[in-house]
Amino acid sequence: MLRDKFADNLGISQTRKEQIYLDICKAVSLQDISYWIQVLFAAGIATLGLVLNSPAVIIGAMLISPLMGGILASGLALAAGDVILAIRALVNLIVSSIVAIAFAVLLVSLLPFKEMTAEIAGRIRPNILDLVVALFSGAVGSVAICKESKGVATSIPGVAIAVALMPPLCVVGYGIGIALSLDSVKGWQVASGGGLLFFTNLVAITFTSMLVFLALHIDNDIVREKIKGWRENDPESLLVEHLLEKSSVYDKFKTIGGLPGRFLLIVITIGIIIFPLNQSLIQLRKEIALQQQENQIRGAATEIWQTQFANFPSGDPRSYISNIATSYGQNNKLIIQLQVFSSKHYTPEEQNNYIQKLSDRLNMAPELLGLKLIEIPTASNELLQQITDEQLTEPLVSIAQLQANFLQEIQGSLGSLILPDPAKLLDYEVITSPIEPLKIRLIYLSEREISKDAQILMADNIRTKLDYPSAKVAMQRIDSSPSVISFPKDQATLSPGSTQLLDRIAQNLKRQPNLSVEVIVNQESTEQQEILPQRSQVIAQYLESKWQISKDRIKIQIGTENQGNAKLQLIV
Template sequence: MPDAPPADDRHPALDSPAPEADGTNDGTRIEEAAREKFGLRRWDCPALYRDTADAATDTDLPFWLVLLLSGAIATLGLGLNQTAVVIGAMLVAPLLGPLLGLSLALAVGDGRLALQTALTIIIGAASVVALAAVLVFVLPFQDVTPEIASRTRPTTLDLGIAVFSGLAGAVVTVSREKRLSASIPGVAIAVALIPPLGVAGFAIGTQRWDLLEGPLLLFGANLGGIVLSGMGAFLLVGMHRDDVLAAARDWHRNTSLPGLAGRIDRSPSLSSVRVFESTWARVGLVVAFIAVVSFPLTTSLMQFLRETRVERAVSAAAAQIQARGDASVLSRDVTLGVGTSDVRFRVATTGWIDEDERGGVERLISSGAGEPVTVRFEQLLASDGDLDAIASRFSTSLAPTESVVAPDPPSVTLQRLGGQVTDVLGDLALPDGVRPLGADVSVGAGPTRVVVTYAAARRLPPEAEAIVVRQAAAALELPPASVGVQSVVVGARPVPADSVGVMGLAGLAARFPSLRLTVTADSAGVEGLRRRFLQAGAPARQVLARPGAPGVRLSVAPPQS
């Protein structure tokens, strides 16, 4: 039980009413009108305080278990890029109650309730971040998924969402209409308190410190927006009047609280905490917090608007290039600098794009973006003349001679065509970062078939693959239908969980000598991991072992000069 109240029947943690300064004794017509619209009578306000305070301070073991479970669900959903799972975590999370309790405490001027709810929020948020960091460190969640990336760059628009969401939660709380209680899950989804904490844990677990600021700012924006709008709603219905203050003193005197709130209640040093007696001072405190958070959010919003302008201008230029009729934009890369941007187009074209046209595209994008933009073209020529030039190198060797009186057997044709394919691979026009690995040639009773394999960080767009097929088919004097392409995606990946995955990577290394497998693990396990790949058939010279976090990197050896 809490300590006994002072003799003057005022709780030491509750600010004294100051009617001279705030007019806290008399209600206003605005408050009466607001209560009428919300279905709230004046004598319902003390009960509203008790109900909200009870929900906000119910911090026994089940609260913490559900909070940590919601954090685990959110972290898994973020790592797996599962939106539905992330939404489920939002619904489970119980932080909305303490947040509305903090809004009520600041509206009433109840320092004790403010401390209880504020510490619950702070410790709860830190616990979710710590759990998320541990999960990310233990599990193979190293990639920044779209769900994670979307919470690393908050703007003032997110703060606006938090304000309106907090206002909705407060309206549902102060309304005595029971039908509005069904809106609470929607409020929880809109506020999205837990996912930003999961992203912060991801940043810590992967040591991606550049990703840490954004989710913490997003959580701060949600926190400030909810508290400010909720505080406004409680003030609007007169929750700072004398009858509510008296109910607050009675609640503190007669209520035995569980969990963290109870520990604070029993601590003399903490239970005597007070907040500003002036209502406007308390509002100013929250507004100051939001102002601090808003500065980086506004900067992020300006950057977002800039990116949108540049991207819109680049899209317009890409449409103009497509309208030529002899060119197709395969991809585009936009790099934003300080006051200027750089754009690189990968274009398949039957006619070379010269400097004059490049300058026109540059001026178009710069005008639409509102800043200087430098444009570069990486062009893949697809004209028949160019393909014929490649094919001419092999036409003599492919042509039959007078001494040939019968078709070569399949084995001879396979050997000769295989050597020609090797030469053709070196002449293919491929984008930067794409390396040919080899080709499979099949010759038999059916039509000849050639499949070209290339390595890249991601698969080429279908249009680019079609150009590679046409180049190879023309060079080998084969119909395009007889030539195919397949990709090998290089880069870092988790260690395969089963022998099938290990055998698949080992098979790639055995098939393509230019591939390299670099396995990483702690010093005790790295050699054992390397042996797994060797036993699965990977050549020893192509499997490297290095200490580090568990993982496998597939790469292509640099070409020998």
């Protein structure tokens, strides 16, 4: 038979086929403690490697590769039509994935930093190329597993690194951890990207290993009889078989359908994941094309400047480029920003000449090209004197204007700041001192404190936006938990404890004008209905008369609880 000849050419004997099938069946056992230790250790190493952005650590997790056995078992089950092995492999993969993800979430929640690293970012946008890598790796891995431990066995570490099953799962755990603690939208995007990469690897390896096992005829009659005898003493296989026998359709599906049906199942699955992978590849192609275009523009801009504008006619140096950047303005106008150290000022005519030459090189209309030239004077008296004269003619800026500009800059930086739920930003305070760095205190409304990790990340974000690395950022919470005022039966009088509670609420209302207080008044079932407006009125009058809190900031509601009390809560 052709398949048996192919196996013989690879040096895979009948005894080896039996051993392969038996080893793969044993690899999906849920009772192997050493396997679960490998899963936890691999997940821990991969998670720490991802957050530390360390490729060497991540490779260590790849080499452990505990999930490879379950995926190869799925491929063998599809090749042999072995429903018992298929169910055991599926359960093993699901439980292993849950354990790895949960352990990664736990580690991420304990870490004091949760920054997105390059190693994480590289695993959240898989494309078709990742699918192709997994297909090749699955085929080589299957052959390497089947061969005796000779020359080909050295390829197994390379296969484990190429496929990298554990890091994508840990990216899922990282994303879930971020979603639960910091940013739900970003976290779930990261988790879904890592999940797609893992599922891509899983499906691709399953498919190619299925083809390899079919080509090697691993499931011949002799092997089936051998495995059947082994299963009679394997408790997990007996349990699965016992559960299947209770199913009414087991007799019709003792194998996983026909071979064409199994092929169709895996091919349809690959077809489904190709769509999002292709979208990622298209996006990657666009980004590469844009980067190449930007590099071409920068190269042309730099070359023209250095060859035609950087020197005097005599050949002496006049300027050199310190930095170059590109951006697009209104009407899709390309802006070239040049920062140059110059010993002589460039006239508008020279700048227009540069734009004309660059537009000719790029085959663009000159009106679609702009130049923003930033000249930094060197030792030229001419340029320095010109700058000095311009500065002297400018009017002095008042302290009030400087303060307004300063506060406007801070407002622009903090305006887009988003606090983790359920916290709401109320206000901020800016404290300046001649002997200490700038201090910013954020005042927020929440029932609980923002976690220390989130506070550190927010503080770093604020320093980055302000471009002020030494700025100190503090956070002050105003408690929004409900407070309760109890009333004596059939009365609407305030006790000393109740007035103290109202005083604390009123102080927050006075300090934060954008706060209001929600008052929900309740009564016992035996009390008269008239007691509700009386209790509402006594609370409102106290806040209005003593603290001058306006009526529109006191939100009165009638409650439904069977208690003689009023619940007060600060709201935005």
